Amino acid sequence: MAELTDIANETIRREIEEYLDRPEEIERNVGLFVRVRPLMQEIAAALIEGDDGTVDRLTKQALGEGIDALEIMDDGLISGMGIVGIKFRDTFIFVPEVLACARAMKAGMAYIEPILSASGVKPLATVVMGTVKGDLHDIGKNLCIMMLRGSGFSVIDLGVDTSDDEFIDAVEEHKAPILGMSALLTTTMPNMGKTIEAFIDADLREDVRIMVGGAPVTQEFADDMGADAYGKDALDCVAVAKGFVSVQA
């Protein structure tokens, strides 16, 4: 079995040792980082530290050395963001620090994305996102979109105050397998359920996996409304979307 001490990069070792607590997460991350090459570990470490300049430089360097863009995205950027997600969930770090990491991710993706799209590599999936009818709040939804894009998803942003028809039309037009709805108000939250009903009425419910989130939303509420999943924050939203994709595959 892979050991923590087998990881070459000191920052990654320290991050795992200091911030990871759940045995399965330690095992998964140790296994992951032992496997990836040292330069990818360095990219991940810089991303975790929110150092966009270094991520920019190292991504360029890695591409120059002929390393595959997909490998840099998976082993360098996404692996680093995995640790960031755990630290945020366990409140070791806070919203602005996650945003700094997202900016670093973006710096790397600026090189990776054009290469992937030119070589015909498809995004993980298309996600339609919007704040529900009657609700004008978009800060949380925008954080979700940023994290989804940074993690390899293509996102169609419908903005705020989104009607059932707008959700349905966008899902149909973009053949999106995933729909995300956000609400910040208890008074607009039930509109998530109404939109889900509208998908059922339009005979499209089977074609799309629906995730919901927002401050007052709970797992229980999501279940009651017939959503497929609930995400408690922007990073959880990415985990949920990835879960959908892996089930599909």
Place this chain on the structure above:
Amino acid sequence: MKLDAVAGGELIVIGENIHTTRALRSKGKSIVENSGREAVAYTDSAGAQRHLPVPDSFKRRQEYQQGQIKHVMIAVKVAMAGGDGSDEALIYLRQLVDKQIRVNADFLDLNVDEISWKLEEQKAAIKWLVTTIQGMTKLPLSIDSSNVEVIATGLAAYDSAATRPLLNSASLERIEALDLAQEHNARVVVTAAGESGMPNGAEERVQNASRMVDAALEKGFTLGDLFIDPLVFPTSVDRVFGLHCLEAIRGLRKKYGPDIHITGGISNASFGIPGRKLINEVFLILSVEAGADGGIIDPVLSNPVEVFGMNRDSNAYQMAEDVILGRDEFCQKYIAAWRKGEIGEAR
């Protein structure tokens, strides 16, 4: 409340302590075991130590499992139900009222939106709460909801014989709330929200709020009836958010002169970062300097008399100001200082 630090000598405090969103950390020091039950420890209005038990039904809730105890929601639900424990829950609500009176709050803001996502349950709760709290105090109440129907129910239950209520809030997306305010002789919070989205920048805030103010004046409200909420966004999400809000306050004060009230949900400023109390307090100070004459705040946690007496030369104050004014990218310095214990949760 009278406050010399404020231009005009008066700060209008809208106390937000009776919101069903309010939470205590379950690992915090006010959550204790009492006679074998988990409970919120508190002092009642007479100063006696008491306990509000956490009902088992709350322990199945998501926020409880994430370490939060929604103490106000517990008190409202248990008191409304009227069975075992309702006396204790009423005593709990009464101390929330009395503690805000003691620090000279001007309005008590009531919000029950989170009690349920069912409109009928929200209406029943606001009706009960308005009647109950009016039985405890003569202070005017602010009826707060994101749903106009809930506000209408709260205003209908309000006895305005002694004081006028405050409607929180009306905005371009629901301008009909102005008629509701008029119908109930209420003063009204008008926000800077747009018809179809949140405002971007200071200019749009001023424009949206101005349209609301002008519509209200046309209906016969006076400037003194109106409380502008320029909308405070979390500075953790974008470092320009604090500046946008403060600039809007300056613009609105200049435009409408001294009689209109300018307030705001100050604690939004600190969402997403630790050491929230200090950020909230400094945001209040900076808002008032920009021309606000009040805030929707927790006046017990942040007593304005103490807030405005704060040492502004301290490192902690300067760092909080840097966050709000967009000078601390990603709040790096502030969070680093908090980790070193240099910010502190309480003064």
